[in-house]
Structures are given as structure tokens and as C-alpha cells.
Amino acid sequence: MANHDEIDDDSPYRVHSRREIIALLTSMMEKNQLLSLLIKGGSESVITSILEVDEDDDSLIIDAAPSATLNESIVSSKRIGFEALYNSIRITFNVDGARQVEYQSRPALKVDIPESLVRLQRREYFRIPTPIAKPLRCTFRITQADGSFVTVVTLLNNISAGGVGITDEKKLLPTTPGAVYEDCQLELGDNTLVSVKLQVRDCKEFKMTNGKVVNRFGCQFIDIPRTVLAAIQRFITKLEREQNAKASGMM
Structure with a gap:
């Protein structure tokens, strides 16, 4: 089960366009698309969703994990991966770290908008x-x-x-x-x-x-x-x- 977010930068599957990335993440947010948040090399994961895409702040607000322990593990992780199956296309991206915030009076996490992401129309690699x-x-x-x-x-x-x-x-x-x-x-x-x-x-x-x-x-x-x-x-x-x-x- 290879990590396809490690696909080469010049691969046709990797998207670098900021406009496309923001449009895709916004669409996923509007449809309440679930994502797997992966830490520790993918050995630990939680289900989350995008609550807000803030283009001006260059950030995403996502649902916090259901436990304080998991949130601490996420915040202490230097590298965080995300996976989703959206319209039968596997979306993956990585970010460097997360911060705990409050969003609409509930716990949430803030991460940077990724510089690139991978789109693979191959369902067999989607882990749940x-x-x-x-x-x-x-x-x-x-x-x-x-x-x-x-x-x-x-x-x-x-x-x-x-x-x-x-x-x-x-x-x-x-x-x-x-x-x-x-x-x-x-x-x-x-x-x-x-x-x-x-x-x-x-x-x-x-x-x-x-x-x-x-x-x-x-x-x-x-x-x-x-x-x-x-x-x-x-x-x-x-x-x-x-x-x-x-x-x-x-x-």
C-alpha cells in the first residue's frame, strides 16, 4: 500500500495550481466530504472533515479528533497526511503540523493549505x-x-x-x-x-x-x-x- 502522496512533483497526478487546490478543497467542504487524517506514518488515523477554507489566511479548519489524547498526538506530529475518496477519485495531501483552535464554539484544528495534492482515479488505494x-x-x-x-x-x-x-x-x-x-x-x-x-x-x-x-x-x-x-x-x-x-x- 504505497503512499501515493509521494508521487514525483512532475507527475500528471500531482496538482500544483493553487486555484485548483482551493476549488477542490472548497467543494469537498461544501459536500461535507469525510477525510482520513493520518499521523505516525499512517499507523494512526481519525476521520475528519473540512469546516472552512480560508484563502486569505492560507489555512484550513478541520474537525478535531474525538479525544484530547488524539488531538495532542496530531498537534505534536510534524507531518500529517490526508486521504479522501471524492467523486470516485482518491485525493491525498500532506501538511506540516496542525494547531488547536476553536471554530464556532467547538474544538477544531488549523492546518496550512497544501502546496500540492495528488488525484488518483484508483479506488483500490483508498484506505478506510x-x-x-x-x-x-x-x-x-x-x-x-x-x-x-x-x-x-x-x-x-x-x-x-x-x-x-x-x-x-x-x-x-x-x-x-x-x-x-x-x-x-x-x-x-x-x-x-x-x-x-x-x-x-x-x-x-x-x-x-x-x-x-x-x-x-x-x-x-x-x-x-x-x-x-x-x-x-x-x-x-x-x-x-x-x-x-x-x-x-x-x-
């Missing part, structure tokens, strides 16, 4: 966070050298049609980049379970709020069957609808 209240799991069945099997259960952080982000709280899963796991079971909610082949793309240590250090992985689907991909896309659509409903006060 999974519900925190109802954690889902990704289970690895690993073959040992002696032919025996060991099972490692991880938590599913986010999902796209290209791969998943997972947390290994017990640090049992080998962290070798490029390692391929043939037999993985992925929970998609509503008692739906699919089998996938995963390749480890990256791994980072992450310190949780309780002080515990865990491993967070970015994994890519390998040779995924069409039926499984269709089930994952339906699940992503369901999550998007639920998050949009919550944002509009319908849930």
Missing part, C-alpha cells in the same frame, strides 16, 4: 479505518520449519481493496519486509470471513496511550480472487456509508 467499537481481526496461519502450524491473531486497523493495516499487540508476527503469508483469515463484520494471501510491505513499532509497544504492519493482497475482492469492496462501501451517516447525525 475499521470500527474501533467492534474490533475486527486478521488471523495468520504460519507454517513452521518442522511442518507444524502457529496461529497469530492481529487487529485490523484499516482496509482497502489493495491491502490492510494491522496491529500485532503481542509482537508474534515476523517483521520481515516482503514476507508472504499464504493462509490468512480476514474478518469483514457480520460473521463474514474471507481467505487472503498477504505480503508484508512495512512494519513500525507503535507506542499506545497505555505505554504498551506494539507492531503495526502494512500488508498488500497477493493474487486476490475476484469474489474475495468484491466482498472487500462491499465491506468498504458499507463502512463509508456508516461513517457518512455518523457524520451527518443519522447514526
